[in-house]
Amino acid sequence: MSDMPVLAVKNLTVDFRSNSGWTRVVKDVSFTIGRQETLAVVGESGSGKSVTALSVMRLAPKRSSRIGGEILLDGESLLARPERQMRQIRGGDVAMIFQEPMTSLNPVLSIGFQIAEALILHRGLARRAAEAEVVRLLDKVRIPSAASRFHDYPHRFSGGMRQRVMIAMALACQPKLLIADEPTTALDVTIQAQILELIKELQRDEHMSVLFITHDMGVVAEIADRMVVMKTGHAVEEGPTEAIFACPKHPYTRSLLSAVPRLGSMTGTQGPARFRSVDRDTGPATDPAPFPETVAAERPILEVKALTTRFDVRGGLLSRVTGRVHAVENVSFDLRPGETLSLVGESGCGKSTTGRSILRLTNPTSGSVLLDGEELTQLPRRAMRARRQKMQMIFQDPFASLDPRMKIGAAIAEPMIVNKLASPDDAHRRAGDLLVRVGLAPEMAGRYPHEFSGGQRQRICIARALGVRPRVIVADESVSALDVSVKAQVVNLLLDLQQELGLAYLFISHDMAVVERVSHRVAVMYLGEIVEIGPRAAVFGNPQHPYTKRLLAAVPVPDPARRLAPRTVADDQIKSPIRGVDYVPPPRVYRKISPGHLVQACSDE
Structure with missing residues (x-):
C-alpha cells in the first residue's frame, strides 16, 4: 500500500460541448502523485491544466462536459463514485485552493464561520470545538491575532491574507491531496514567497501530497519534485523538475524555460533588452542585443x-x-x-x-x-x-x-x-x-x-x-x-x-x-x-x-x-x-x- 500513489490519472480526456459539437480540451493525459510529493502541472492559458485539476475534483459542469479515462485516489476510482460520496471527498480527502480567493469566499459570511462550516460538515465537530479548531488553523497559517479575526469578513483581509484563509480552509479536514490552482499568480512577489514557504511547511507537517497548477517556471523550481508540461491539451513532457530544467527535451518546454525572466540576467549590460522569442515548434531564439541607453542630457518630458x-x-x-x-x-x-x-x-x-x-x-x-x-x-x-x-x-x-x-x-x-x-x-x-x-x-x-x-x-x-x-x-x-x-x-x-x-x-x-x-x-x-x-x-x-x-x-x-x-x-x-x-x-x-x-x-x- 505504501508504494501506491495518492493520485493516479490515466489517459484522461475531457470534452466540452458547444454549439458546433463536442471539443476535446484534455487529450490522454497521464501522471501519478506519490505520498508527500509535489507535482507541478505547467502550461500557458488554454493548455488544459486547470481543466485537469477540476476533473480530478469532478467539478467540470455535468451537462456540457464529459470525462474519460481513469482517476484513482488511493487506488479507488473517483469517476465511479456517486455525487453524494464526491461531496465527502471534496474538502475531505482532496482540497483545492483557487487563484482568486475573493471569488471563493462568501462575502456575507465571516471567515471563521466559513471554515467552521467545513469542520462541522466533514469532521462532525460540535460548533464550539469547530471554532476552537478554526483559531488553531488560522494560527497555523500565520494570520496575526487569529482569535480576534474570527468574525472578520473577507473584504477586511489583504490578498495574501485571504489566500492564507483559503489554505486554512483547505487544511481543515486534513486532506491527503491539496490541489493549488495558480494560488500565487495575482500576489506580490513578497506575499508569493510567503505563501510558497507556507505550503511547503504545511506539506511537511501534514504529510500531504500537492498538485500545483501554474505557468510560472520560477514557482515550479521553488516547489515541485516533478513536473508535467501541457500544451493544447497534451502532456508533452514529464519528469523530475531538476532533470527537465537541466535538459528539456520538447521544443515547447525549451521555449517556456528560455522566456522566463531571470533576476541578474542583465548584469553587465547598460540598456533594456528584449526577451527571447518563444517559438512553440522550434524552441528558443538566441538572446537579442540590449537597446542603447537614453541620452541623459535631453530635457525631461x-x-x-x-x-x-x-x-x-x-x-x-x-x-x-x-x-x-x-x-x-x-x-x-x-x-x-x-x-x-x-x-x-x-x-x-x-x-x-x-x-x-x-x-x-x-x-x-x-x-x-x-x-x-x-x-x-x-x-x-x-x-x-x-x-x-x-x-x-x-x-x-x-x-x-x-x-x-x-x-x-x-x-x-x-x-x-x-x-x-x-x-x-x-x-x-x-x-x-x-x-x-x-x-x-x-x-x-x-x-x-x-x-x-x-x-x-x-x-x-x-x-x-x-x-x-x-x-x-x-x-x-x-x-x-x-x-x-x-x-x-x-x-x-x-x-x-x-x-x-x-x-x-x-x-x-x-x-x-x-x-x-x-x-x-x-x-x-x-x-x-x-x-x-x-x-x-x-x-x-x-x-x-x-x-x-x-x-x-x-x-x-x-x-x-x-x-x-x-x-x-x-x-x-x-x-x-x-x-x-x-x-x-x-x-x-x-x-x-x-x-x-x-x-x-x-x-x-
Missing part, C-alpha cells in the same frame, strides 16, 4: 515634484473625517523621451495611485506635474482631457478597459475621432494599420473583445493608446497577469515601439525580473514614498534600502537545485498607510550612493 495624494477616511454618525490614507507622499522624479522608469513595490504602496494622479484620473492633494514644462495639476478639466493625448495609460486588465459591445476597430478609432485627430474613415483605416503595428491582422478590427486571448487584448489596448500619438505611456501592471511567452511578446512589443517612436514609459510593476529587463531607471515605493531610486544597474546591483533588499530576496529563482536550501522569508505585512487627521509626515533625508542613485535614510516609522 515629465517632471513630478512633491506629488501627494490622500484620501479621507470617514466614520461616525455624521461621517466626519477620522483619518486619511496617505496613498502617495512627497513623490518626485522625472522622465525623459525614450526612457523607461519603473515604479516597483507591493500592493498598497501607492505606485498605481501615482500613475493615476499624474494623469489626473485621481486628483492629487498637492504637488506639481509638468508635461513639456506645462503644469497639469491646475488645468481645467476640458484642457486636461486634451493634454491626455500626450499621456496614455495601459491598464492591468485589458478586458475591463474595453467595451464588450464595441468592435475593437471602433474602440481603437474612437479616441482619434473624439480628439479630432482624424475623420471617421481615416480613423478606421489607421486602426487597421495600428493592429498590424502591434502584431495583429487588420481584419481583426471587426471582432469583439471576447474573441481574443488575454495577450491579444493587451496588444489592442496598446494600439488604442498609440492612436493619439502619445509621448508618455503609463503601463500599470500591464503584463503581470499574462503567461510567460505572451508576457515576453508584449514586453518586446513595448520596447520596439519605444525604440521606434521615442516613447517614455512609466512602468508600474511588482515583477522584479521583468523590471530589470525593461528599465533604464527604477524607483522603489513603500507606504506611498520612494525609498530608493537610481539607474537599473545600481538599484539591482547595489540595493541599499532594507525594503529593496527584501523585494529582491523574495523573487523566485528558476533553479530547482536551490529548492531544498533553507530560505528566510519575512512574514510581516506592509504597514497601514492610514494616519490621523493631524498627522504631519516627518522630513525625509536621501543619501547619494552613486550618480543618480538615492536612498531614503531609514526611520523607525
Whole structure:
C-alpha cells in the first residue's frame, strides 16, 4: 500500500460541448502523485491544466462536459463514485485552493464561520470545538491575532491574507491531496514567497501530497519534485523538475524555460533588452542585443515634484473625517523621451495611485506635474482631457478597459475621432494599420473583445493608446497577469515601439525580473514614498534600502537545485498607510550612493 500513489490519472480526456459539437480540451493525459510529493502541472492559458485539476475534483459542469479515462485516489476510482460520496471527498480527502480567493469566499459570511462550516460538515465537530479548531488553523497559517479575526469578513483581509484563509480552509479536514490552482499568480512577489514557504511547511507537517497548477517556471523550481508540461491539451513532457530544467527535451518546454525572466540576467549590460522569442515548434531564439541607453542630457518630458495624494477616511454618525490614507507622499522624479522608469513595490504602496494622479484620473492633494514644462495639476478639466493625448495609460486588465459591445476597430478609432485627430474613415483605416503595428491582422478590427486571448487584448489596448500619438505611456501592471511567452511578446512589443517612436514609459510593476529587463531607471515605493531610486544597474546591483533588499530576496529563482536550501522569508505585512487627521509626515533625508542613485535614510516609522 505504501508504494501506491495518492493520485493516479490515466489517459484522461475531457470534452466540452458547444454549439458546433463536442471539443476535446484534455487529450490522454497521464501522471501519478506519490505520498508527500509535489507535482507541478505547467502550461500557458488554454493548455488544459486547470481543466485537469477540476476533473480530478469532478467539478467540470455535468451537462456540457464529459470525462474519460481513469482517476484513482488511493487506488479507488473517483469517476465511479456517486455525487453524494464526491461531496465527502471534496474538502475531505482532496482540497483545492483557487487563484482568486475573493471569488471563493462568501462575502456575507465571516471567515471563521466559513471554515467552521467545513469542520462541522466533514469532521462532525460540535460548533464550539469547530471554532476552537478554526483559531488553531488560522494560527497555523500565520494570520496575526487569529482569535480576534474570527468574525472578520473577507473584504477586511489583504490578498495574501485571504489566500492564507483559503489554505486554512483547505487544511481543515486534513486532506491527503491539496490541489493549488495558480494560488500565487495575482500576489506580490513578497506575499508569493510567503505563501510558497507556507505550503511547503504545511506539506511537511501534514504529510500531504500537492498538485500545483501554474505557468510560472520560477514557482515550479521553488516547489515541485516533478513536473508535467501541457500544451493544447497534451502532456508533452514529464519528469523530475531538476532533470527537465537541466535538459528539456520538447521544443515547447525549451521555449517556456528560455522566456522566463531571470533576476541578474542583465548584469553587465547598460540598456533594456528584449526577451527571447518563444517559438512553440522550434524552441528558443538566441538572446537579442540590449537597446542603447537614453541620452541623459535631453530635457525631461515629465517632471513630478512633491506629488501627494490622500484620501479621507470617514466614520461616525455624521461621517466626519477620522483619518486619511496617505496613498502617495512627497513623490518626485522625472522622465525623459525614450526612457523607461519603473515604479516597483507591493500592493498598497501607492505606485498605481501615482500613475493615476499624474494623469489626473485621481486628483492629487498637492504637488506639481509638468508635461513639456506645462503644469497639469491646475488645468481645467476640458484642457486636461486634451493634454491626455500626450499621456496614455495601459491598464492591468485589458478586458475591463474595453467595451464588450464595441468592435475593437471602433474602440481603437474612437479616441482619434473624439480628439479630432482624424475623420471617421481615416480613423478606421489607421486602426487597421495600428493592429498590424502591434502584431495583429487588420481584419481583426471587426471582432469583439471576447474573441481574443488575454495577450491579444493587451496588444489592442496598446494600439488604442498609440492612436493619439502619445509621448508618455503609463503601463500599470500591464503584463503581470499574462503567461510567460505572451508576457515576453508584449514586453518586446513595448520596447520596439519605444525604440521606434521615442516613447517614455512609466512602468508600474511588482515583477522584479521583468523590471530589470525593461528599465533604464527604477524607483522603489513603500507606504506611498520612494525609498530608493537610481539607474537599473545600481538599484539591482547595489540595493541599499532594507525594503529593496527584501523585494529582491523574495523573487523566485528558476533553479530547482536551490529548492531544498533553507530560505528566510519575512512574514510581516506592509504597514497601514492610514494616519490621523493631524498627522504631519516627518522630513525625509536621501543619501547619494552613486550618480543618480538615492536612498531614503531609514526611520523607525
